[in-house]
Amino acid sequence: MLSSTAAVSSKREITSFGELRRRAQLLGAKRVAIVVADDEVALTAADGALHLGFAAPVLIGDERKIRTLAEALGLHDLVARAEFVGTEDAATVAAQMARDGQVDLLLKGHLRTDELLHAVLDKRAGLRTGRLLSDVLLYEDTLAGERRLVGITDGGLNVSPNLEQKKQIVQNAIEVMRSLGGARPKIALMSATEAVSESVPSSVDARELTRMGESGQFGDATVFGPLALDCALLESAARAKGIEHPLAGHADCMVVPNIEAGNLLAKSAKYLGGSQCAHVVAGAKVPILIPSRVESADDKVNSIALGVIFASW
DSSP states (O other), X not given: OXXXXXXXXXXSOOXXXXXXXXXXXHHOOEEEEEESOOOHHHHHHHHHHHHHTSEEEEEEEXXXXXXXXXXXXXXXXXXXXXXXXXXXXXXXXXXHHHHTTSXXXXXXXXXXXXXXXXXXXXXXXXXXXXXXXXXXXXXXXXXXXXXXXXXXXXXXXXXXXXXXXXXXXXXXXXXXXXXXXXXXXXXXXXXXXXXXXXXXXXXXXXXXXXXXXXXXXXXXOEEEEEEOHHHHHOHHHHHHTTOOOXXXXXXXXXXXXXXXXXXXXXXXXXXXXXXXXXXXXXXXXXXXXXXXXXXXXXXXXXXXXXXXXXXXX
């Protein structure tokens, strides 16, 4: 059970990565499986999360390789305090451990994303919920003059989702944003224009998803589109275009039309905007973290913090 301080804090919306880490600290250490853990950045992130107090790392894979690399990196405390699980099939073992409640979340190490997800989605693993898996990335947005965490989904898994798949992507995004303290998440349905046109299929899907939201299918959340990027994040842009909807300019999470748009938008926020990031795959029974190989240890610590919070929600 959360302490009274933690319980009160958990109701406040998280607006920065510093707050994200502090919130995770209040929740205590979750068992984080690093899958194929002989990875320099993943081990460094696991060590960081261990010392911040919100991760109990479980290092899965070739134990000799993992220990040798961790010692070479000077991560002696991690070696002393982490649990080691030696196996040649780390993804399958990690999925089984998650199914059996032996770990609380999965972090990709030195393996491909599809290898990890194949094990997670195997019916024998028991981690399916019937929901589509989708990735929600967070970055720190300051366009409106104040710092806040904004989500982008799905730039990681679903290549060209249809309407039903987008509905599930929206549902996953709502759950992630609620775990951050958003009482009524504002989910923007992205397109190239605010006008609905049959020649722009994403705008038609956005109209249908907006209707679903208005009919209550997404519960206590505001879902609206189509919106272009400027009108999703800047009230002044929305006002200039005559858009008076309360979500316009205040999106908590942006649902992109396809994986290309999501990938470009997320990487623009990180590399052109200079923001750190965090992201989590929702839709399975446990949070799954699939950071890019080029993300920093700090980004991966943020993702572990987000996974801890989402696992506790």
